[in-house]
Amino acid sequence: MKSSTQHRIRLGDRIVDYRVVCSKAASKLRVRVGPDGVEVVQPISRNGQDVPEFLAANGRWIVEQLERASRMRRVRREARPATGEILFRGESTRIRVETTPSRAMGNAVRLVDGGIVVSRGAGSRTPVGHSLEAWLRREARRGIETNLEAITARLGQRPERVYVMGQRTKWGNCSSRRNLSFNWRLVLAPDYVLRYLVTHEAVHLAVPDHSPKFWLTVQSLCLDTERARRWLVVHTRDLAVDLQEVCGK
Numbered sequence: 336m337k338s339s340t341q342h343r344i345r346l347g348d349r350i351v352d353y354r355v356v357c358s359k360a361a362s363k364l365r366v367r368v369g370p371d372g373v374e375v376v377q378p379i380s381r382n383g384q385d386v387p388e389f390l391a392a393n394g395r396w397i398v399e400q401l402e403r404a405s406r407m408r409r410v411r412r413e414a415r416p417a418t419g420e421i422l423f424r425g426e427s428t429r430i431r432v433e434t435t436p437s438r439a440m441g442n443a444v445r446l447v448d449g450g451i452v453v454s455r456g457a458g459s460r461t462p463v464g465h466s467l468e469a470w471l472r473r474e475a476r477r478g479i480e481t482n483l484e485a486i487t488a489r490l491g492q493r494p495e496r497v498y499v500m501g502q503r504t505k506w507g508n509c510s511s512r513r514n515l516s517f518n519w520r521l522v523l524a525p526d527y528v529l530r531y532l533v534t535h536e537a538v539h540l541a542v543p544d545h546s547p548k549f550w551l552t553v554q555s556l557c558l559d560t561e562r563a564r565r566w567l568v569v570h571t572r573d574l575a576v577d578l579q580e581v582c583g584k
Contacts, residue, residue, distance in 0.1 A: 338372070346394035351401065353390065355383060362511060363387045364397035364524050365545075370571045378412075381533070398498055420584065421576050423451065423471075425525030425566075432463050444470035453582060464579035468519070471578075472499050475522035475529075482533040483542050486556055493538035507532045509539035520574045524566065541552035 340355050353373035354514045363377040364386065375386055390397065420427050429450040434457055443454040444463055450471075453463045476500075487493050494509075497518040507517045515536050523531045534557040542549040554560045 342386075345400050346390065349401075351397065355386060360510065366390065366393055366397065368397055370403065370404060370568065373397060373401070391472050394570075403565075418559075421451075421568070421578075421580060421581055423574055425528070430447075430581055439568055442466035462579060463582045464577075467578050467582060471522050472519040475499050475517070475519040475558040478522060478526065478529050479517050479533055482530050483537060484539045487540070489556060490537060490541050490552075490558070492537070494537070494540060496573075507536040509536045509543075513540060515540075521525075523574050523576070524570070525544055526567050527557075527559040528563045531557050531560055542567065 341352065341481065342355060343350060343352050345351070351373055353375055355375045355377050356557075357377050357379045359379050361376045363378065364381070366389070367374045367376070368428075375390065377383055377386065394501045419431075420429050422428065422431070430453065431447075431450055432453045432455060434455045436457065440458045441456050442463055444457050444466055445452055445454075447530075451467070453467055455463050455466075470525050476497075479499065481523045483497065485496075494515040496515070500512065500515070500516050501520075502518050505518060506521060507515065509515055517532065521532055531553075534553055538549060538552045538556065542552060550560075557563070
């Protein structure tokens with residue numbers, strides 16, 4: 336279980352709030368900058384006294400990322416997809432729920448004319464939102480594995496296992512055991528965004544840190560890296576959908 340604490344530091348001319356998350360899985364200090372601010376992941380075995388020095392050493396990059404996030408929020412679309420719609424591969428897609436006349440015990444999901452239709456069996460007790468999520472997870476895995484096969488072949492590296500999960504704060508992760516995990520919500524984003532995140536985590540199989548070598552490798556394998564990162568800053572909240580609410584059930 337992870338615990339977090341809130342802190343504040345001056346980086347140049349800016350006062351920055353950040354939170355420290357202690358993690359048993361972490362082997363070294365890491366910093367993440369996203370829509371929710373600055374987060375430092377600290378190995379549980381460390382006392383945290385070197386966190387301010389770590390942040391100061393990375394201060395310029397942190398401030399640049401915060402300023403970029405602020406700029407992107409200002410141009411962010413105010414309107415989210417309408418009720419009954421979700422993003423699917425980056426496009427607003429209508430969700431339609433229908434009940435089949437038969438006493439089928441299961442639900443079915445399919446693409447029809449650019450929309451997603453959830454057919455609810457008259458005898459089914461499974462919430463339609465759960466069926467839609469299961470379908471989206473399968474679509475996400477298909478896209479992730481297709482991209483991963485091409486990228487790992489170029490890297491000459493292979494993961495031990497690949498998981499598609501429902502993380503709330505991460506798009507992907509590469510563990511010390513060489514397992515890769517990805518958020519199923521990436522299937523809601525454009526294909527180039529999913530490709531970037533797959534590339535990002537796959538490169539960690541060869542380069543475990545975020546050094547210049549890491550970023551050069553990511554950019555050489557994914558030319559849309561900066562475009563994808565900008566899209567995620569603007570649209571992260573659009574991916575945090577409640578499928579039960581979308582389905583109206």
